[in-house]
Amino acid sequence: MAGVNLRDVTKKYGRTEAVKGISFDIADGEMLVILGPSGCGKTSTLRMIAGLETVSSGTISFDGRPVTTVPPARRNVAMAFENYGLYEHWTVFDNIAYPLRLRGLADGGIRRKVTAVAEQLQITDVLRARPAGLSGGMRQRIGLARALVRDPSVFLLDEPMSHVDADLRNDLRAEIKRIHLEVGSTMIVVTHDQLDALTMADRILVMDDGRIEQLDTPTVVYDTPATTFVAGFIGEPPMNLVSAERSDGGDTLTLDGGGRFGPPPTLLDAVPTGANVTVGFRPHRVRLEPAAVAAASGDLRLDATVYMVEPLGDRTLVTVRCGDTRMKVDLPGSPGFTVDQPVRLTVDQADVHVFDPAGRRIDPASARRAAAA
Numbered sequence: 001m002a003g004v005n006l007r008d009v010t011k012k013y014g015r016t017e018a019v020k021g022i023s024f025d026i027a028d029g030e031m032l033v034i035l036g037p038s039g040c041g042k043t044s045t046l047r048m049i050a051g052l053e054t055v056s057s058g059t060i061s062f063d064g065r066p067v068t069t070v071p072p073a074r075r076n077v078a079m080a081f082e083n084y085g086l087y088e089h090w091t092v093f094d095n096i097a098y099p100l101r102l103r104g105l106a107d108g109g110i111r112r113k114v115t116a117v118a119e120q121l122q123i124t125d126v127l128r129a130r131p132a133g134l135s136g137g138m139r140q141r142i143g144l145a146r147a148l149v150r151d152p153s154v155f156l157l158d159e160p161m162s163h164v165d166a167d168l169r170n171d172l173r174a175e176i177k178r179i180h181l182e183v184g185s186t187m188i189v190v191t192h193d194q195l196d197a198l199t200m201a202d203r204i205l206v207m208d209d210g211r212i213e214q215l216d217t218p219t220v221v222y223d224t225p226a227t228t229f230v231a232g233f234i235g236e237p238p239m240n241l242v243s244a245e246r247s248d249g250g251d252t253l254t255l256d257g258g259g260r261f262g263p264p265p266t267l268l269d270a271v272p273t274g275a276n277v278t279v280g281f282r283p284h285r286v287r288l289e290p291a292a293v294a295a296a297s298g299d300l301r302l303d304a305t306v307y308m309v310e311p312l313g314d315r316t317l318v319t320v321r322c323g324d325t326r327m328k329v330d331l332p333g334s335p336g337f338t339v340d341q342p343v344r345l346t347v348d349q350a351d352v353h354v355f356d357p358a359g360r361r362i363d364p365a366s367a368r369r370a371a372a373a
Ligand SMILES: Nc1ncnc2c1ncn2[C@@H]1O[C@H](COP(=O)(O)OP(=O)(O)OP(=O)(O)O)[C@@H](O)[C@H]1O
Pocket: 013, 016, 017, 018, 036, 037, 038, 039, 040, 041, 042, 043, 044, 045, 192
């Protein structure tokens, strides 16, 4: 096992700069999920760590040992792909044994290692079977066993769950997480699916356009997204993001469509008059009332009309329209709103995020410290 360190790593393909100088550290035994939209540079980053792609500039180290120019075979990384590339006409045992045979290990050693990994992943019963008739979850375990049998320092998985249906996806997430717990190796998983990241990661590295947007635990990334990109990418439905402006000398922010938000004074001080900022709040943090009876107080208030109501069984998703802006409200049960009904949204101060004109979250705590200094 090994920790992984990247320093100012870039990747250029001709004129395309796919990775734009990223630095991060992965602890030994950590499960890091690299998350981002198509084309953001996730796979390039993973392939550079594996040594399958050269680094245009910067350095990669394992446990402080530089590996930037070390060929893949000598990095001791294992990479498992989406379809796991199993040989259908071989037994499960032979599939798992394959990398050891390539290394020229003796039969006795191969048997010992395959048996040990099979026990660890609980697939001993199927060692004599062929992969073809086995379930998706079992095939995944076999693919992972074949990677693990080499005792890799780092274990890399590229989109391990694309092209599987939603039911199986839930199972496979739990499987991968369980396997990580059991084997304790450093794992890096690439995905474009925010739920994969939230459910599996020790920490999530969110990328966009070749850069790191945020690297932190799922809880921190969800509760305090560093940028509007992260806020809009994580959460289902994602955070509502509304343009807002601080009017001249005023102590409130005016939202597009006419709503108002009164931020704490320290945060307000960090918003220049006339600056275009973005106000964000999660759909399940909103209180919604018919406009006619609106009584609830809240630091953010917004009058809107109901655009659509979508019952989801135990909860209801209400889309509201305020000027040209649409927002989602996630309510428990069946609250009985109807299309075109006038409503009032209210949100508590603690549940409202403000992002500066560059899209970076203004942290109320550091704004407070700056004000005190
Ligand atoms: N071999 C290549 N030659 C030229 N351009 C490439 C190559 N590989 C990737 N790119 C480009 O680099 C950028 C980042 O690609 P990369 O595959 O790393 O992103 P990604 O986030 O993994 O996307 P996806 O999920 O679609 O694979 C994209 O613009 C892509 O078109």
